[in-house]
Amino acid sequence: MPRLFTGLEIPAEVGQTLSNLRGGLPGARWIDPENYHVTLRFIGDIDGASANEIAAMLWRVNRKPFEVTVQGLSSFGGRKPRAVVANIAPSRPLIELQAELERMMQRIGLDPEGRKFVPHVTLARLHDASSQDVADYLSVRGYFPSRVFVAERFVLFSSRASTGGGPYVVEDAYDLCAV
Numbered sequence: 001m002p003r004l005f006t007g008l009e010i011p012a013e014v015g016q017t018l019s020n021l022r023g024g025l026p027g028a029r030w031i032d033p034e035n036y037h038v039t040l041r042f043i044g045d046i047d048g049a050s051a052n053e054i055a056a057m058l059w060r061v062n063r064k065p066f067e068v069t070v071q072g073l074s075s076f077g078g079r080k081p082r083a084v085v086a087n088i089a090p091s092r093p094l095i096e097l098q099a100e101l102e103r104m105m106q107r108i109g110l111d112p113e114g115r116k117f118v119p120h121v122t123l124a125r126l127h128d129a130s131s132q133d134v135a136d137y138l139s140v141r142g143y144f145p146s147r148v149f150v151a152e153r154f155v156l157f158s159s160r161a162s163t164g165g166g167p168y169v170v171e172d173a174y175d176l177c178a179v
Contacts, residue, residue: 002051002158004043004171006058006101009155010036010121014070014147018086018123021073021144025137027129028084035168036121038068038088040154041101041113050108055156055172057104065152065176066093070121073142081126081134088119089146097154097176152176 010018015033022030043054069089075081088094098117106112126134156172 002048002171003045003160004051004054005157005159006040006043006154007157008038008040008068008151009153009170010038011149014149017144017147018070018121021086021123021141024141025084025124025126025129026133027127028124029127030124031122032167036123037157037168038119038121040098041105043105043110051171053108054105057108058101058154058156058172058174060104061097061100061154061174061176063093063097063100063176065150066091066097067148068094068151069146069148071146072144073123073138074120075126075134075138076120077126079131081129081131083122083126084124084134084137085120085122088121090117090119094119094151101154 010033012033015036018036019033046054069091070086071089072087074085074087076083076085095117098119102113102117153173153175155170155174157168158171159168
């Protein structure tokens with residue numbers, strides 16, 4: 001049973017910039033740069049027939065390529081930080097693509113996503129990292145010049161059941177090329 005999600009791939013040159021921010025944070029498990037992505041919709045563990053239905057439905061998305069801006073770092077989890085992330089500016093085309101994917105998944109019977117969409121790239125998962133260590137890390141590495149790339153497609157990823165962080169496999173790719 002595959003574990004699926006839709007997302008945007010991160011170009012190698014942007015991934016290199018982000019990977020240079022690794023290190024210097026006790027309790028961090030750094031994600032390999034080849035597994036960097038922006039999750040658009042987590043789908044979950046799906047049987048083969050449903051996976052095929054989802055893959056076929058995603059071809060209906062008809063949107064134009066758009067710019068994606070990576071800007072600064074932050075953490076998720078508040079006083080018990082659980083991840084260090086690179087922030088993605090929530091542009092209108094990105095939000096609209098994510099909302100369309102959400103509607104599609106609900107139409108085939110999946111539960112609504114329980115969390116508000118906060119576009120990001122996870123750089124590290126944290127285990128027993130203190131909020132002070134995370135604050136110190138972010139004060140040193142949290143700012144970097146924004147990086148912009150053009151999203152020309154979104155993909156359907158699969159992953160093995162694990163604690164997260166990959167490896168992820170591109171099952172299918174959907175070009176953004178609306179006319």
